Amino acid sequence: MYLGLDLGTSGVKALLIDAGQGVIGSGHGTLDVSRPHPGWSEQDPLHWIRACEDAIADLKAAHPGQFAAVKGIGLSGQMHGATLLDAADQVLRPCILWNDTRSHVEAAALDADPRFRALTGNIVFPGFTAPKLAWVKNNEPAVFAKVAKVLLPKDFLRLWLTGDYMSEMSDSAGTSWLDVGKRRWSSELLAATSLEEKQMPSLVEGTEKAGALRAELASRWGIAAGTPVAGGAGDNAASACGMGTVGAGHAFVSLGTSGVLFAANAAYLPNPASAVHTFCHALPNTWHQMGVILSATDSLNWLSEITGKGAGELTSELGETLKAPTGVSFLPYLSGERTPHNDSAIRGSFTGLAHESGRPVLTQAVLEGVAFAFRDSLEALKTAGTTLTRVTAVGGGSRSRYWLKAIATALQLPVDIPADGDFGAAFGAARLGLIAATGADPLAVCSAPRTDATIEPDAALGGAFADAYHRYRALYPAIKAVTA
Template identity: 40%
Template structure:
């Protein structure tokens, strides 16, 4: 049997076809536009996501006996607000995870409702990217649209709704809405009241590996698939990526160098971060996890290469960053292109370079970008250490993980061993694994991950390089506090 995994990303829908032994038979990617209506805003049209999926699946399964396609699972960008009216029409473009317009609403939740109260209700405090502040913003700024809302969902849930007609979400993705009581896996009645949301507007909750339904006849015909294809509830992209890397159960760690950057720490029990730097979310294996998320990771390098250097020769630009240069760079880069989430929770934060001299060249600044992202991930690792969570190794996935020198930089700045999975498809592969479990091919997510996920190599930190980076990290940590009060004036 075959399983389709969908990675509903910020720039494209990446679809893969997996057989029951975990082999990837085909990969198709379909891009769609991203809109920035105002500085700090980010939106997409949900219809564009579905058009990409509808165009991609027939291409993905070309040449395959479609009667053998058993399931579909989706890992999707988190936090995005998708709202439909009573006729199932999209009311407005989706407000995305990296949108920073909700600073007023976020401050209201954290200060007026209170961080302690929010943490008691949801396990988390408010961040600008979360869904609840977006609902408050919409209620205030677009009241006519707000009153038309009949269904509230997250990006990958819109795909699932179009496929099955079932209004559903999973616990991992719902964890990032600030509407879920994460510890008890149920909607928080008080948070719904605060946001002016009725329970019937929200989707039914499922574990990520549960089937929510099968394909609607009209969708089966459009995709050329059997109506019997089961659709798994799926997961938020980071939880799905962790499944795709085999990070399940107690004590696992996964680092993702995607558009955003995350450190993901799995656990079999719920814990909240009293320091509020890390999110406490449900994991797609049925347990929980801590997660530190920086808003701009590989997207920093993409911005630097595409917009500033105006080149697509990514590996060529990194070729001059040799081993002896590591830990000796005098230029620093703050990776706050879209503000920052963990650990600062500051939508006003902005990117900058500091430390340039007359001999600073493009290689030095390219290295600074790679190091700045790694330093940002180190911030989340330090927050985890304060909770007594001290991983000595981690899986590594995401587009940025394909860079050998970036892997070396990251291993030494974090001073942990990095393990590279054989399959680097992250959320898409995780989505396919969840589909396989939903179809009964494996008894649990843990069993599926053990059977299907394999590693291809490791990157060990070098004690001398890691020691040099310790001093550099101390300098890096002093930069944001020094600039924090300046950012809002920019």
């Protein structure tokens, strides 16, 4: 048996698979996000441990015999979070999360240093880890002076699991401190934020062993002490491992809290000017590019809170048949936006509202707005040299067939729906745990699931969606001009 642990923004998922990669079961622990100021997003790292304990207890209670046979553990986690520890491994402050934009001034200053784009292959985004440390130095100097280790969220869980300070390439590529082409920390970039390599975890590939389970936890959970813990992956790379998106030309669209258009590459192909992320993959000698939307299902969840209707209720009101855009447009920039704008200050909007713009019209506009944001990412990927012929849908939002029809038509690409199963980040993490424990061939393990259905673009609505996308594209500069 092999255990995958996925530390998300809203919770921790524990997934158990057998040697044949069949899913045995899963457990869950919940998390909350603190937003003490506009643009801030934080979590207490100790809550991650509690949620992980809850998820494992949930899984173990349902499958005690299988859980006792765990032989390898893999980790996945939300990326970019700045988890700061002192010399005694005590947490110095709440973790600044991936969707926190407070460090936009520091990010712009670092991005103006040409070494960052040259070595990392990426813009320095406010959500990345390095500008957050610069913000802490500028605003909380007493905390910064005590920083002995900077860990990414999943690697804080690893410290709890194993006692080791270790990370891997895919997650570390999102810090703005990694030389992404050479797959190693850059002492030059660390120094630019007044840090040293000794304050970073050591690095391995995601398929390699990165610590062993501590005896105390092994005894408590009833599994073998010393069980290997894989390097694992950042959440998007872990999802790619779960989906088998590891070969050049393979791609998925992820409708989670954030949205991702992810393409695997066999070579390092940076193009930071496009605002596309170019990161190391979790497998050795592979990379990936992705366009990132900060508020994907978060946009629908926001509308759900406003209307008092569940997200499923909202989408069901639209029916199954894709509708032509109504003229109401939605910009999903509730937390700013990454690809293609790199704008932490921009905010979302509805335009074109009229008396007849009822709740279904607003829901339709939200779904289309996210679909058009994915189209923005597709255009940015093209600029960066990546051409896609189809994508596979993953994430909670992919349960809405209507949304997938809108995305297929907006992208003008077929959208494949995998056969029933759990192929997300926790599954990818479990696969990496299997590889690290057994030495199996990563490409053989990380195979693609069977396609259950394919949603083709709606040819009859292609023109209407193209027109709506052009309106959408014109709104960003107009909104920015009156809100800057």
